[in-house]
Amino acid sequence: NFWEPKRPRLKSTLIPHTRKKARSRLLMSMRYNHLVTEKFEDRAREALAQPKNVGEMNDADSVGTVGSPDCGDMLRMWLKFTEKNGKKVIDRASFQAFGCQTAIAVASMATELLKGKTPEEARDLKPNDLSGDLGPLPPMKIHCGQLVEQALKSALDGKDAPQKKTTETLAGNLHPTPSQKIKIIPLEDGEGN
Numbered sequence: 001n002f003w004e005p006k007r008p009r010l011k012s013t014l015i016p017h018t019r020k021k022a023r024s025r026l027l028m029s030m031r032y033n034h035l036v037t038e039k040f041e042d043r044a045r046e047a048l049a050q051p052k053n054v055g056e057m058n059d060a061d062s063v064g065t066v067g068s069p070d071c072g073d074m075l076r077m078w079l080k081f082t083e084k085n086g087k088k089v090i091d092r093a094s095f096q097a098f099g100c101q102t103a104i105a106v107a108s109m110a111t112e113l114l115k116g117k118t119p120e121e122a123r124d125l126k127p128n129d130l131s132g133d134l135g136p137l138p139p140m141k142i143h144c145g146q147l148v149e150q151a152l153k154s155a156l157d158g159k160d161a162p163q164k165k166t167t168e169t170l171a172g173n174l175h176p177t178p179s180q181k182i183k184i185i186p187l188e189d190g191e192g193n
């Protein structure tokens with residue numbers, strides 16, 4: 001905006017010593033991010049070799065489906081509840097994905113983590129919690145974790161088809177009928193936890 005004072009240019013305000021420090025800090029953070037991404041990808045590859053809880057759950061109490069308008073990936077999650085010490089908890093969770101490998105690895109990890117959690121506890125889980133042993137999601141992969149988070153929330157809302165047994169696959173739902181709505185979630189940029 002024209003009435004805003006012009007910001008001084010970073011280059012001109014930094015004395016050479018400070019500039020050197022800033023550059024080395026930037027390099028360090030780039031190296032750190034690279035390392036985090038590499039480690040994450042190694043663990044994700046291991047998880048993908050044997051993904052857990054893949055497939056439809058015929059006796060599910062609740063199911064949620066979300067799709068990302070950005071990358072076109074889709075994820076569906078089923079939940080089965082039970083009662084433990086007078087509390088409603090998640091007994092089992094499963095998923096199907098038309099998504100990138102990160103979304104599949106996180107969903108596999110998440111469906112294991114969810115066992116024994118109350119719906120409230122599950123709702124509080126953020127993408128970096130759902131990724132579990134895979135470690136924190138690299139910034140470029142946050143939205144893949146958000147796809148899992150949103151599928152879980154959609155299943156917890158139980159809006160899609162509670163108690164409904166279906167033999168339809170996620171692939172079949174790429175062109176959903178009105179009774180099989182897919183929630184399109186706007187994903188946040190960056191580290192939108």
Ligand code: FES
Pocket residue numbers: 068071072073099100101102103143144147
């Ligand atoms: Fe779409 Fe990962 S790229 S969910």
